[in-house]
Amino acid sequence: MSALRIGLLGHGTVGSAFEQLLAERAERVEQLTGRRPEICGVLTRSAGDFDAILERSDLIVELIGGVDDALDYVRRSLEAGRGVVTANKQLLSRHGEELWELARHRGVALGFEAAVAGVVPVIRVLRESLAGTRIERVHGIVNGTTNFILSEMTRTSCSYDVALAEAQRLGYAESDPSDDVGGADAAAKMAILARLAFDVPVHIDDVRFEGIEQITPADIAYARDLGLALKLIGTAERLSDGISVRVHPAFLYAGHPLASVGGSFNAVTVEAEAITEITMSGPGAGGMQTASAVLGDVIAAVSPDRARGEGVGGPVAAAAAVPIIEDVVSAFYLHMEVVDRPGVLAKIAAELGDQGASIESVVQRGLGESAQLVMVIHPLLESRLRTALEQITKFDFIHSPPRAIRVIDEKFE
C-alpha cells in the first residue's frame, strides 16, 4: 500500500478546509484509490519551500490563488510529471491552453472542478457526460456574491449599498468586492466554461462583462411587476458566425431554471438540441464545499481506472480559434426618467422604431417632472439599441441617460 503524498499550496479558507476534509475522508480515499492520502508539505505566501514540497509529493493541490506565482508552481509541477488539482479560475482563464497542453503532453492529471461554481459539478459534466454533445449555449449564475446581493435586494427591497454591506457582514463579499460585483470573477469562469463547451480557445479578454453596481430597487420592483427575476448571468453561446461569451445583469422569465436560484448559490444550465437542457445548482463558494470539489478531483486523478491521459489532463486540444462575436441580439428592459408631457412616448418610440426596435410593453409611473418610463423591447442587435439610446438621451425631456438591462425570455427565442 503506497501513500498518496499531496503537496498543498495555500492554507487559507479552502486550503485549511481541504486539509481537514482529507483527514476525515482518508479511509474512503484509500478504499477508492488504493492509496492512503497524506499532506506531505504546505506552502503559504510566507512559509514553505516549493521545490522541496514538489520533490516529495505525488500530486500538487494549488489553492494559493493569484496568477503569476500560481502559474509558475503549476507549470513546474506538470513539467515534473506531477498531477495538479487547482481551484484557480484566474489562472486557467488566462493560461489554460498552455497548462492543458502541458498536462496532455506529460500525460498527467490537471483537475479544475473547483475553479467554476464550487461544488456544482459542471466541469465534469461538460467534459464527460456531455463530451459527445454539440452544446449550443451555457447560461450560468457563477458568482455567489452578486447572486446574494440581488436576492437581498429582491427580498427586502433594499438598495445595492445596503445589500452589499449585508453580504460583507455575512462573509459573502470581500472588503474590496470589485472583482465580484463588477463581473470580472464571473467572466473568468465563463471563459473556462466556454472553452469546455465549444472546444475553442477562450481567454478572459474575450469575455465582455458588466457588473451589478448600477442596479436599483426600482429595476427590481418593475421586474417583479413584469414577472421577471434579476440575476447576474454569464452566457456562452454558439452563433452562426462564431461564439459569444459575456456576463451581464439580466432579467429571466419566472419559469427559467435559473430564476429560482437564490442566495449565494451558483447554477449552470447547458442547452443542446439532443439533451434539451440540464441545470446544476449548489453552493458556489464556502471553504468546505470548494474543498469537496477539490477532493473529487484528487480521487479522480489517482483512481486506478484512470490512466494518465488526454481526458484527465484537461479538455481535448482546442480547435482553431473562432470569431468572438461582440454584437449580439437580445431583448431589453429600458428604464428612463422623463418629463411627462404629450408626445414624449411617441418621440421615444420613433427613435426605437428607426433602429428596428419594437416595444413589447410599457409601464409609466409618476407624473409631471419625475415620471419613470419602463419598457421591454423585443430582441434586436445591441448596437442598434445603443444607437437609439444615444438619440433618445439627447431629448430635453430625458432627465438621465436611459439604462438598459437584458431580458432572457423564452417567449422571444
Next chain:
Amino acid sequence: MSALRIGLLGHGTVGSAFEQLLAERAERVEQLTGRRPEICGVLTRSAGDFDAILERSDLIVELIGGVDDALDYVRRSLEAGRGVVTANKQLLSRHGEELWELARHRGVALGFEAAVAGVVPVIRVLRESLAGTRIERVHGIVNGTTNFILSEMTRTSCSYDVALAEAQRLGYAESDPSDDVGGADAAAKMAILARLAFDVPVHIDDVRFEGIEQITPADIAYARDLGLALKLIGTAERLSDGISVRVHPAFLYAGHPLASVGGSFNAVTVEAEAITEITMSGPGAGGMQTASAVLGDVIAAVSPDRARGEGVGGPVAAAAAVPIIEDVVSAFYLHMEVVDRPGVLAKIAAELGDQGASIESVVQRGLGESAQLVMVIHPLLESRLRTALEQITKFDFIHSPPRAIRVIDEKFE
C-alpha cells in the same frame, strides 16, 4: 485507426434515437476516443442473432428492456469481456450486484447513466464528483410521467384522470401507466441511487413505494394555500440505525430546489454536510435525451484515459448490507371529510395527541355534513400516525378514511 463496433440490443424509441445520434456525432466520438463508431448489428425482440452480434462487437448497448432476456444478454456480454452500456433500471435494481461484480471481475465497463433520470448526470456525479463525500440524503423526482400529471393538476386544477389522459395523449404516459403512476418505476431508480450514495446493496424489494393515483384536486388546492408543491418524491437517506429508501407523494415547501421542477422533467438533490446540497435537473425521458446519456457512457467506456477497472465497471463493491428502516419520521398533511359538529376537532386532536402527534395548522372548509378538515402534523414516526388514523377512522363523524401525505419542510428538519 480501429473501428468501435457497437452491438445494439433493442430498436425502439431510444434505440433508434441512439443509432441516429451516433451517426450524427461519429466524428466527435472518433476525436475523443480515437475510434470510429459503427453499429455492427441490431437485435430486436423479433429479429437478429445475439451470439453473432456479440462475436463481432467491441461494446454492447442494451436498450431492449425487460429483465430476464436482458440479464442473459448483459451477463454473457460481460463474461465475453465486452463493455456494456445499459438504460435498464429494472435489470440493475434487481441484478445490479451480480452484474457490477462481474464487470469488476472481468475488468470491463458497465455504464448505466441512462437508467436513472435520463440525461440528468446523477450517476456520474455520484460515482465520480461525490466519490469522496459522505452522502446523507438523496431526494429525487425520477419519474417524468407522474411529475407531468401533478404539474397539470396544479396548473389547471383538473382531476387525476384528466391529467393522466392528457399525459397519454402527449406521449408522456403509456396506455398502461401503472408502473409509472404506481411508483414502481421510481422505486427501481431510487434503489440504484441508494446503492451508489451509500455503497450498500439495495434491491428494489427494499424500496417502499406509493403512487399518485389517490391524489385529488382538493389536496393540490389546499397545498397551494399552505405554500407547498406536491411531487412524487423518492428519498434515500442515512439514518442512525440503517438506511431508508422510499417513494411517495410529498408536499415540498416552496423554496425546496425540487419544488419548481415542472412538467416531465426529472431532478435529484444530493445532501451532505461537506457539500450542503447539489441539485441536477433535466429531461427524464425522451428518445434523443436518453440516447445522449447512452452516448456519454459509450465514450467514457472506450476513452483512452479510462483503463478498464473498478471505477468503470460499476460502483465499488458493496459493503455489508445495513438494516433497511421501514418506519421513519415524517411530517404529514391529513385530509378528512367530517360532519361539522361541536367536539369533532377535539376528539381528533386527542387521538393524535395520544400518539405524540402535534398539530402545526388546521384548515376547515364547508359546514354540516360535508366539512373538509385539513391538518399539517409535526414530524413523528409513521407507525404512530397510522395508529392514530386507525382510531380516528372509527369515529362516526368521519365520512371516509383520512388520507395522509408526507410533507418535506426544512422548517421541521
